[in-house]
Amino acid sequence: MSCSTSSCDSYVSTTNACKLCKPLGACLAFRGIEGAVPFLHGSQGCATYMRRFIISHFREPMDIASSSLGEKHAIYGGEANLKQGLKNVMGKFGPRMIGVATTCLTETIGDDVPMIVRAFRREMSEEERAGEAPVLVNVSTPSYSGTHMEGFHAAVEAVVKQVACGTEASGMFHVEKDAASGETRKLNRVNLLPGFVSPADIRHLKEIFEDFQVPVIVLPDISETLDGPALEDCPKIPDGGTSMEDIKDMGRSAATIEFGRTLLNGPTAGRYLNEHSGVPHHGVGIPIGLRETDAFFSVVEEIADRVTPEKHALERGRLVDAYVDAHKYVFGKRVVVYGEEDLVVGLTAFLTEIGIKPILCASGGRSDRFKAAIEQVTAGLLDEPPIIREGADFHDISEEAEALSPDILVGHSKGYSLARKWKIPLIRVGFPIHDRFGGQRMLHVGYRGAQNLLDLIVNAIIEKKQEDSPVGYGYM
Amino acid sequence: MQSVIYKEREDQIYRKGEQPYRMACDRESLAGAVSQRACVFCGSRVVLYPIADAVHLVHGPIGCAAYTWDIRGALSSGPALHRLSFSTDLQEKDVIFGGEEKLYKALIELIDRYEPKAAFVYSTCIVGIIGDDLEAVCKRVSREKGIPVLPVQAEGFTGNKRAGYLAACKAMFRLVGTGDITGVSPLSVNILGDFNLAGEIWIIRDYFRRMGIETVANITGDGRVDDIRRAHGAALNVVQCSGSTMDLAKMMKEAYGTPVLRVSYFGIEDMAESLYSVAAFFKDQDPEMMDRTRELVREELSVLYPELQKYRKGLEGKKAAIYVGGAFKAFSLVKAFRLLGMKVVLVGSQTGTPEDYEELRQITDDGTIIVDDSNPLELSSFLKEKDVDIFVGGVKERPIAYKLGVGFCDHNHERKEPLEGFIGMLNFAKEVYTSVMSPVWRFVPRKTGRS
Numbered sequence: 073m074s075c076s077t078s079s080c081d082s083y084v085s086t087t088n089a090c091k092l093c094k095p096l097g098a099c100l101a102f103r104g105i106e107g108a109v110p111f112l113h114g115s116q117g118c119a120t121y122m123r124r125f126i127i128s129h130f131r132e133p134m135d136i137a138s139s140s141l142g143e144k145h146a147i148y149g150g151e152a153n154l155k156q157g158l159k160n161v162m163g164k165f166g167p168r169m170i171g172v173a174t175t176c177l178t179e180t181i182g183d184d185v186p187m188i189v190r191a192f193r194r195e196m197s198e199e200e201r202a203g204e205a206p207v208l209v210n211v212s213t214p215s216y217s218g219t220h221m222e223g224f225h226a227a228v229e230a231v232v233k234q235v236a237c238g239t240e241a242s243g244m245f246h247v248e249k250d251a252a253s254g255e256t257r258k259l260n261r262v263n264l265l266p267g268f269v270s271p272a273d274i275r276h277l278k279e280i281f282e283d284f285q286v287p288v289i290v291l292p293d294i295s296e297t298l299d300g301p302a303l304e305d306c307p308k309i310p311d312g313g314t315s316m317e318d319i320k321d322m323g324r325s326a327a328t329i330e331f332g333r334t335l336l337n338g339p340t341a342g343r344y345l346n347e348h349s350g351v352p353h354h355g356v357g358i359p360i361g362l363r364e365t366d367a368f369f370s371v372v373e374e375i376a377d378r379v380t381p382e383k384h385a386l387e388r389g390r391l392v393d394a395y396v397d398a399h400k401y402v403f404g405k406r407v408v409v410y411g412e413e414d415l416v417v418g419l420t421a422f423l424t425e426i427g428i429k430p431i432l433c434a435s436g437g438r439s440d441r442f443k444a445a446i447e448q449v450t451a452g453l454l455d456e457p458p459i460i461r462e463g464a465d466f467h468d469i470s471e472e473a474e475a476l477s478p479d480i481l482v483g484h485s486k487g488y489s490l491a492r493k494w495k496i497p498l499i500r501v502g503f504p505i506h507d508r509f510g511g512q513r514m515l516h517v518g519y520r521g522a523q524n525l526l527d528l529i530v531n532a533i534i535e536k537k538q539e540d541s542p543v544g545y546g547y548m
Numbered sequence: 549m550q551s552v553i554y555k556e557r558e559d560q561i562y563r564k565g566e567q568p569y570r571m572a573c574d575r576e577s578l579a580g581a582v583s584q585r586a587c588v589f590c591g592s593r594v595v596l597y598p599i600a601d602a603v604h605l606v607h608g609p610i611g612c613a614a615y616t617w618d619i620r621g622a623l624s625s626g627p628a629l630h631r632l633s634f635s636t637d638l639q640e641k642d643v644i645f646g647g648e649e650k651l652y653k654a655l656i657e658l659i660d661r662y663e664p665k666a667a668f669v670y671s672t673c674i675v676g677i678i679g680d681d682l683e684a685v686c687k688r689v690s691r692e693k694g695i696p697v698l699p700v701q702a703e704g705f706t707g708n709k710r711a712g713y714l715a716a717c718k719a720m721f722r723l724v725g726t727g728d729i730t731g732v733s734p735l736s737v738n739i740l741g742d743f744n745l746a747g748e749i750w751i752i753r754d755y756f757r758r759m760g761i762e763t764v765a766n767i768t769g770d771g772r773v774d775d776i777r778r779a780h781g782a783a784l785n786v787v788q789c790s791g792s793t794m795d796l797a798k799m800m801k802e803a804y805g806t807p808v809l810r811v812s813y814f815g816i817e818d819m820a821e822s823l824y825s826v827a828a829f830f831k832d833q834d835p836e837m838m839d840r841t842r843e844l845v846r847e848e849l850s851v852l853y854p855e856l857q858k859y860r861k862g863l864e865g866k867k868a869a870i871y872v873g874g875a876f877k878a879f880s881l882v883k884a885f886r887l888l889g890m891k892v893v894l895v896g897s898q899t900g901t902p903e904d905y906e907e908l909r910q911i912t913d914d915g916t917i918i919v920d921d922s923n924p925l926e927l928s929s930f931l932k933e934k935d936v937d938i939f940v941g942g943v944k945e946r947p948i949a950y951k952l953g954v955g956f957c958d959h960n961h962e963r964k965e966p967l968e969g970f971i972g973m974l975n976f977a978k979e980v981y982t983s984v985m986s987p988v989w990r991f992v993p994r995k996t997g998r999s
Contacts, residue, residue, distance in 0.1 A: 083657060084636075084650060084653040084654045084657055085605070085634055085635070085636065085637075085653075085654035085655075085657050085658050086610065086613070086634070086635045086636070086637040087632055087633065087634055087658075088617060088632060088633050089610050089613060089614045089617070089633065089635060089637065091610060091614070092610070092611065092614050092615075093609060093610050093611030093614065095611070096611065111580070114673070114705075115587050115673055115704040115705035116577050116583055116585050116586065116587055116704075116708070117585075117586045117587025117588070117589055117590050117612075117704045118587075118611065118704070119582070120583070120584065120585060120586045120587070120590070120944070121586065121590070121611070121612075121615035121616075122611075122615065123944055124615070124619075124942075124943050124944055125614075125615050127943055127944060127946070127947055128943055131946075131947060131950070132947050132951070133924060133947040133948060133951055134947070135582045135924050136582065137579075137580045137581070137582050138577075138579070138580075138582070138583070139579045139580070140576060140577045140578070140579045140580075140581075140583065141705050142576050142705055142706075142707070143705060143706045143707070145705070146673075146676070146677065146705050146706075153579045154579070156578075156579045156580065157579030157580030158580065159580065160554060160578060160579060160580030160581055161580040163554070164552060164554065164580075164581075164925055165925075175673070176608070176609045176611075176638075176643075176672075176673060176674045177673040177674060177677065177704070177705060180643060180673075180674050180677045180678065181677055214609075214640070214643075215609035215610065215611050216609040216638050216639050216640050216642070216643050216674070217639065217640045219610075300951075302951070302953060302991075302992050302993055303951055303952070303993055304952075304953075304993035304994050304997065305932070305952075306924075306928040306932075306948060306951045306952050308552075308925060436610075486617070
């Protein structure tokens, strides 16, 4: 056994990481804001590598600007390049926001980015100020501390702190202070902080709120920016995303719903909105599977003060019907689930309730709340709990799972080599999906998402049985 | 419409026939301009990656290793250690107290686990700042484990990809000369600058075999540490690509007197020319080699030509754009498109040299845009202006083409079809044909005017 505790520390080296670096998550979050350009303060390679990685999943343009630091900047500081870079982005992209994330290089050389950004704003000419000067948001994302998910959440929190609840000090000059102070709370309007889910997921979530007739502000909203239509012109910044106006108005919403069980207890964007502007906060798990979706819908029902619309009630009914139709195909199958902590928690909730047995739940993240969250969503449904690993890489997962003889793997593309080695199906979910088509359109959340996942998993299991059989059954 | 071209970049763009020639290049990328370039680390990783029986350990936070995990189609005929991603995954405490001990332990652990022939240790941005002594750790581990452990000084910010090529060559040069060269044929070469993407180096090795030449070391496609150690035994270094391994050839020339031939295996003309020049090099030792080579080329072409004509029929007159990492590949692509009857209207590279751009100027037609270190805004505006039918580039260029409804051909390190050799030309034609002739273009807004 490679790990004796819930955290994988038995090896010094990391082999085939099950996580990405912090600034990547920040760039993804910034991409979900209307008119925003993600900007990395660091060397050119970071931006290019991350673009390549993200493009291979979404198959969409993903521009990330960089301050392109060279040797002399690493010695004397990157201030001049950061300012020049911001200026150049303003000049050619006409952004409404620039989201500046740091990298390990600029964190280590000690550049004070908030200060540089403030100075940049001061030095701007009257002319530049008078024009459409963008909001500047900065977030600290040293890659040696946390994964892409911490980077994602940190960027969302930075946007909330600096724009929704912004002050002059945070580098803004467009924010009207009274927007955040919440004189008149907009009854019925909801902030949704979904975390990192797919564009299809965001579209579905927006549809749910529309059906509840509840206006919603989704932050960030990558539904169009990372899954856009064919166009005659390639816009400099993709259309879509959460609008600046909406973000500035978040402090006046009736409630915030924030996804992610491992975020419980920590400081988050949703909690900040609560403390700063008094917006009631509802933390729920990513709504994957019946129970987690029920929990989400009941929060929406409460806020909207109306019952779930017939359309979704029907989807729920069909889902339960499908659970029954499928139960024998999947019962007792042994699954290894891996990926981002909150996604794994949601998937495990779903898999457990259809009768699949999670034997190993692993993540590269180390929130310290992963184990408790898995225990919560599997409580009462399992005879023996799965092995739970934080800070795991694919070498750990492989060593741990080999002896457990799993029947299926559920996670992103990077587990493929294990699926191939063990000759078992890999159900590709989450991010990245680099070896299949349509990852950006994968629906995970809501009753409809659970239906989609169920169909995928049941069919993978049936296909495996059919292929492995010498008979060639025509009915399965 | 406001121009998408930054003032600072105006002299990195040249329109042939429309202005006097001048071309600035080899500069640091403009901050904020979304360059398509990578970093020093990337350059070194690209060159050394295919060495399949070595451990490649990235000393730094997780990103650098995660984004380079199994990203290339560099095939191996045996061991496949290169397809694993190793990192020291530096954490905050390592940054504060130094990462040398972690590096040491990680190396020992990985060497014990995989028993590699050598280990390459890549430094990343942060290592350059915290000042870990890579050299000392590598020496210590090498002594303890009895295998070469080679530091690759590849701090990302110290330059662009080309600086990384040099770092990689320096690391490999330490291996060269340490192996036994008895029995190496006087008719022998090292293949430099081929990475065995989709099995390409096997095609080239087979041509050399048919010519009567022994290949000593693949540098680095399907590469092996022991072969590189005896590379100094080869009579000739045959170097492809935009200088990624040229530095090694120069070092070997200086130290061992190994002569150098520059070649390209892309396109019929360059492929044939490359083989002929190698045959010419050995003409004194083996006067019949040239005849065998001519026969080889004839054989290959007789199969190829009729097939090519089919594609040419559909593609004739279509317009192509090229944006690649190294300019050397662009030369061959310009010629390859010409062979297909197509017109190159845009050609650019991330890291071309003054000599590279001069050559591009000479081989392109009037009206062609030549660009250095371009970015998505420029590239999309050029594609639109020139009404391009197909764009050749890598992953980062693909969505630019597709979003505009333009065809695309992947000519990067991820490719799954060999594009080198005579067969490669046919595959290339097929790739281009597959994209250009698809019926889907008739539905895109660029053609229908409907978004």
